Amino acid sequence: MSVQTILITLFALLIFSFFIGRKRSIAVSTPVGKTGGRRNLHSRPHYYGYMVAIWAGIPALLILALWTSFNSSIISSLTVSGLSDSLQSQSKDAIGLMMNEVKNLAESGNIAAESDPVLRNAASHYQRLQGISTLAKTVIVLVVSLLGMLIGWRLISPKMRARNKVETVVRWAMILCSSIAILATVGIVFSVLFESVHFFKAVPPSDFLFGTTWSPQTALREDQVGSSGSFGAIPLFVGTLLISAIALIIAVPLGLMSAIYLSEYAGKRFRSVAKPVLEILAGIPTVVYGFFAALTVAPFIRHWGEAIGLSVASESALAAGLVMGIMIIPFVSSLSDDVLSAVPQSMRDASYGMGATKSETIRQVIIPAALPGIVGGVLLAASRAIGETMIVVMAAGLSAKLTINPLEAVTTVTVQIVTILTGDQEFDSPKTLAAFALALGLFVITLLLNYVALHIIRKYREQYE
Amino acid sequence: MSKTTKKIEANLKKRYAKEKRFRAYGVVSLLISFAFLAVLLVTIFSKGLPAFQQTYIKLDIELNEKILGINKDSDEDALFSASYSKVVKNSLKEMFPGIKGRKQKRALKNLVSKSAAYDLRDKVLEKPTLLGTTQSYWFLAKDDVDVFMKGNIDRTLPESDRRIKDYQLAWIDKLMDEGRLEKRFNTVLFTEGDSREPEQAGMRGAIVGSLLTMLVTILLSFPIGVATAAYLEEFAPQNNRWVDLIEININNLAAVPSIVFGLLGLAVYINIFGVPRSTPLLGGLVLTLMTLPTIIIASRAAIKSVPPSIKEAAIGLGASRMQVLFQHTLPLAMPGILTGTIIGMAQALGETAPLLMIGMVAFVSDIPTGIFDPSTVMPVQIYLWSDSPERAFTERTSAAIMILLGFLVLMNVIAIVLRKKFEKKW
Secondary structure, three states: OOHHHHHHHHHHHHHHHHHHHHHHHHHHHOOOOOOOHHHHOOOOHHHHHHHHHHHHHHHHHHHHHHHHHHHHHHHHHHHHHOOOHHHHOOOHHHHHHHHHHHHHHHHHOOHHHOOOHHHHHHHHHHHHHHHHHHHHHHHHHHHHHHHHHHHHHHHOOOOOOHHHHHHHHHHHHHHHHHHHHHHHHHHHHHHHHHHHHHHHHHOOHHHHHHOOOEEOOOOOOOOOOOOOOEEOOHHHHHHHHHHHHHHHHHHHHHHHHHHHHHHHHOOHHHHHHHHHHHHHHHHOOHHHHHHHHHHHHHHHHHHHHHHOOOOOOOOOHHHHHHHHHHHHHHHHHHHHHHHHHHOOHHHHHHHHHOOOOHHHHHHHHHHHHHHHHHHHHHHHHHHHHHHOOHHHHHHOOOOOOOOOOOOOOOOOHHHHHHHHHOOOOOOOOHHHHHHHHHHHHHHHHHHHHHHHHHHHHHHHHHHHO | OOHHHHHHHHHHHHHHHHHHHHHHHHHHHHHHHHHHHHHHHHHHHHHHHHHHEEEEEEEEEEOOHHHHOOOOOOOHHHHHHOOHHHHHHHHHHHHOOOOOOHHHHHHHHOOEOOHHHHHHHHHHHHOHHHOOOEEEEEEEEOHHHHHHHOOOOOOOOOHHHOOOOHHHHHHHHHHHHOOOEEEEEOOHHHHOOOOOOHHHOOOHHHHHHHHHHHHHHHHHHHHHHHHHHHHHHHHOOOOOHHHHHHHHHHHHHHHOOHHHHHHHHHHHHHOOOOOOOOOHHHHHHHHHHHHHHHHHHHHHHHHHOOOHHHHHHHHHOOOOHHHHHHHHHHHHHHHHHHHHHHHHHHHHHOOOHHHHHOOOOOOOOOOOOOOOOOOOOHHHHHHHHHOOOOHHHHHHHHHHHHHHHHHHHHHHHHHHHHHHHHOOOO
């Protein structure tokens, strides 16, 4: 049976065990010839049902999960060990390649058509093992489930504290669920760090951090020209900063002024319309912004730049930065809105009482008071801009040029990660691994920015609470 | 009037002017933001709307048994593999006799989409008695014809600058005079998978892929997110190291750039667990981690807003804490939780970057049927089409964006309605 069928069967078994558990609990608690036995039970009958279902389900599911995740690697190694010694002594890559062929052959279902007898034998061996494994898995999982059901069923007695047991299991399940956040972070750090360490074995960290040329193409042949592979990340980080800076130059004034107007001047009705409209900007997928940048904004800027005699690259940093700025306006405005409204009314009243106009109050009292919060918000927006991918992938360039001229094409960290990792990857070449080193840099920078920003905002909030 | 008052009064005009200016800055920046939004939407819609129409071309096809090499008694295999493109070509040749030169011959063939032969095959398979008769059918026109029909090729340009040459223009004019060209609603966009030929490319594969991916995402992230939120709000011990660690890590997940999740998918899910590449299962696993923080934060807020009096009343009647959670707190918090979940799903639906890393950019023309089939999703399809050089794809990209935005608007409307309908002030 396939995993799906096993799961469906298991599910049916679980429902069945719930009902027999419930029924049994009523049966064991009712003295012969009487009714209303459930009042003798420690827990309500359905808890006994859940308990039996848990016994029937959890061990079986665990076995199924483990079996499925280790199945392919074990069968592969068994198939390899079935090969002749001379084949086994090949390099790891050659064996991997051959195993791929064997697997494809076995799955194509047409083994007899293959001309190479070695492959044919291996494929039928593989197929046989696969069949045995599937059969064994089905049998074992279902037997374990039935056994669990039996144990749970036998455990039922009126004094049995079924509710407490079920609740403990649910509680542990909840703890497990909440630990997934930790697992995910560990997974990210592990995956990025692990490959980065490999990368830094091939390329010294100083070359990566302080080098000024980025051309990750490594030579396929010894005599190839111009593809020695150099991994200086400075141009990428400068490009990222350039585009993010343009975005912030646009988003911060617009977002901040919008927030000030909305929170200090606008009437309730205008606010209730304008705020959601502004937030639409944050809900539009980034790929749409990328398309807009590449198709409309970039040619527009190029056209006007040429009209006043400037040479503008068709994938200028300005276009990508401008569109990214539009995207992060709502982040800046909603974060600033929060901090502005956290400034106590008494400070405003005091300022008005001294005869200040509204704008004077805002500029000389509210903004200084809210400044740490605003800075925090800007930092959050900056981390968003640095990590943004689709806009730059579609609208920024690919060539790593070290420049701060916004009219030229630059590339960014995220663009390079995407270009390197889209399509085929070879996890033994520094080129693929470089993407992981870049991602490590990205991860560290955005995390630091976020940490600092949240720290500032929290500190600031405490000040007025 | 004292000297000071005079001074202040003289200044007053200036201060009021300043006040007005400051206010105007606020209005202007709001207006600029709205203008950006308007330009964005207008550009996309004006580019995308024409893609909902497609040009069709009417041909009189002589289903010549000799040319096809089959007759109505042939078996299905023969009917299936007969060369239908030949009869389509012949029909065009008959309509425009005397075409010379390979270039013009090829151009003539390229008036009609390659799908014409397949359409014809399906018709014959359905009804073999058609063989030997002459029928007129509407077929998809080739993308160049379509682009021209939508007025995107200027016929006043010199011939060398146009994609459609003078002789092609003459053909198109003749077809139009005979009423053989027609624009109809573009059903292909919704019924077909991706294709290299713009006129045959549709969104169905991407839409189904997106739905499957979202299914995996919601099945995983909703229970995990709600369980996490409930644990953290109702059960977690105070000042516990493990609980603090969980909270820090949820914040981390929310802060990590989306592309990093793609690397996680590549290094952990694909390379370690062997999850098949390019599948909705893998996409859903990656997107789950991205939507978790959104769902957890919204659910925690919703659970927190359930008044303690309700919980205490239940506890007072002898309910256990777990019973309070499942029978009172969660049902009361559900509207808030669902709103948060839908918003998280909407974010996931528009997400592109991490899916590029895990092979969902592959060209897939088949419609996926399960979570183990290779597939793509809507935003990635938009990215792929926007990269294609053909003019007709620009239009389709905008149409695809409109479809994606339609889904997002729908989801957000549901979230707003939920919030409005079930929002309770305690």
